[in-house]
Amino acid sequence: MSDRIADMLKKVRQIEIRTNRQVSDALAGAYHSVFKGRGMDFEEAREYEPGDEIRSIDWNVTARTGKAHVKKYREERELTMLLAVDLSASGHFGSENLSKRELAAELASTLAFSAARNNDKVGLILFTEEVEHVIPPRKGRRHILRVIRDILFYEPKKRGTDIASALDEINRMLSRKAIVVLISDFLQGPNGALPNPNEKSSDRVFKALDITNRRHDLICFELIDKREMTLPELGVITLEDSETGEIVSLNTGSAAVRNTYEKINADRLAAFRRALAGSKIDVMEVFTDKPYIAALRKFFIKRTRR
Numbered sequence: 001m002s003d004r005i006a007d008m009l010k011k012v013r014q015i016e017i018r019t020n021r022q023v024s025d026a027l028a029g030a031y032h033s034v035f036k037g038r039g040m041d042f043e044e045a046r047e048y049e050p051g052d053e054i055r056s057i058d059w060n061v062t063a064r065t066g067k068a069h070v071k072k073y074r075e076e077r078e079l080t081m082l083l084a085v086d087l088s089a090s091g092h093f094g095s096e097n098l099s100k101r102e103l104a105a106e107l108a109s110t111l112a113f114s115a116a117r118n119n120d121k122v123g124l125i126l127f128t129e130e131v132e133h134v135i136p137p138r139k140g141r142r143h144i145l146r147v148i149r150d151i152l153f154y155e156p157k158k159r160g161t162d163i164a165s166a167l168d169e170i171n172r173m174l175s176r177k178a179i180v181v182l183i184s185d186f187l188q189g190p191n192g193a194l195p196n197p198n199e200k201s202s203d204r205v206f207k208a209l210d211i212t213n214r215r216h217d218l219i220c221f222e223l224i225d226k227r228e229m230t231l232p233e234l235g236v237i238t239l240e241d242s243e244t245g246e247i248v249s250l251n252t253g254s255a256a257v258r259n260t261y262e263k264i265n266a267d268r269l270a271a272f273r274r275a276l277a278g279s280k281i282d283v284m285e286v287f288t289d290k291p292y293i294a295a296l297r298k299f300f301i302k303r304t305r306r
Helices: 001-021 025-034 058-067 100-117 143-153 163-173 200-215 255-278 293-305
Strands: 038-048 069-076 080-086 123-125 131-138 180-184 217-224 238-240 247-251 281-287
Touching: 001 100, 001 143, 025 100, 025 293, 058 069, 080 100, 080 131, 080 143, 080 163, 100 123, 100 143, 100 180, 100 217, 123 143, 123 163, 131 143, 131 163, 163 180, 163 200, 200 217, 247 255, 255 281, 281 293
Parallel strands: 080 123, 080 180, 180 217, 217 281
Antiparallel strands: 038 069, 123 131, 238 247
């Protein structure tokens, strides 16, 4: 076995151990609550017990046996989760211990193992400017380990981002309602910015998000590194857009430059959030320098209550 393959397997195993530990009964239970099955199937009729709902009494069986019986149902549980992960070049960025791509793999692993504990299928789409790799939904530990491995080590052919094309492909692929998890930093376009509802170029993205949300159960996870939102005070620095290669110089020693940079990013994020909220699309921010499990559980619980 080559050193590279050994390193790959080690990293996948590390993520499995870490995320399996994180997928506690509490998180798996929250997942089960927020993602319901397609309905209830009749399982059996059993004798009435104190505390049973009067409305669940099976009057036909009760009349036939002379004893009160109630109908017992089970949830038609099996669901399909499709993980759509953005592998554009901006995902390699990370100012802390994790890059956004590594964070995406950990988050996807946590969601996949939560799905597995609830006997749901998990599939994967990796995309850049186009859909580059597809793993059809299946069950099982080996299948999930393959999903993690491909998120970490698949080598994309393109550098840019086209979220709308990825969602269009998902809507063509899935004939039945599914859980669609979109994991991306949502940075795209010539200046590597968030889609802005006030810009014509973003229309395709928001339209595709809206269509996918109406057809499926869509959740967006936005990967964020703090250095993309604020600038450190380091004097004149050169920045390169990882997707377009565009290079700019900024004087971070200037408070006005730092404040302008922060305001532009904050305004774009607020506009992006408002647009998703307008289409009733759930989005959760996940940071490269912060733990996310507690926030994910709260996110699930809040969604269930709503």
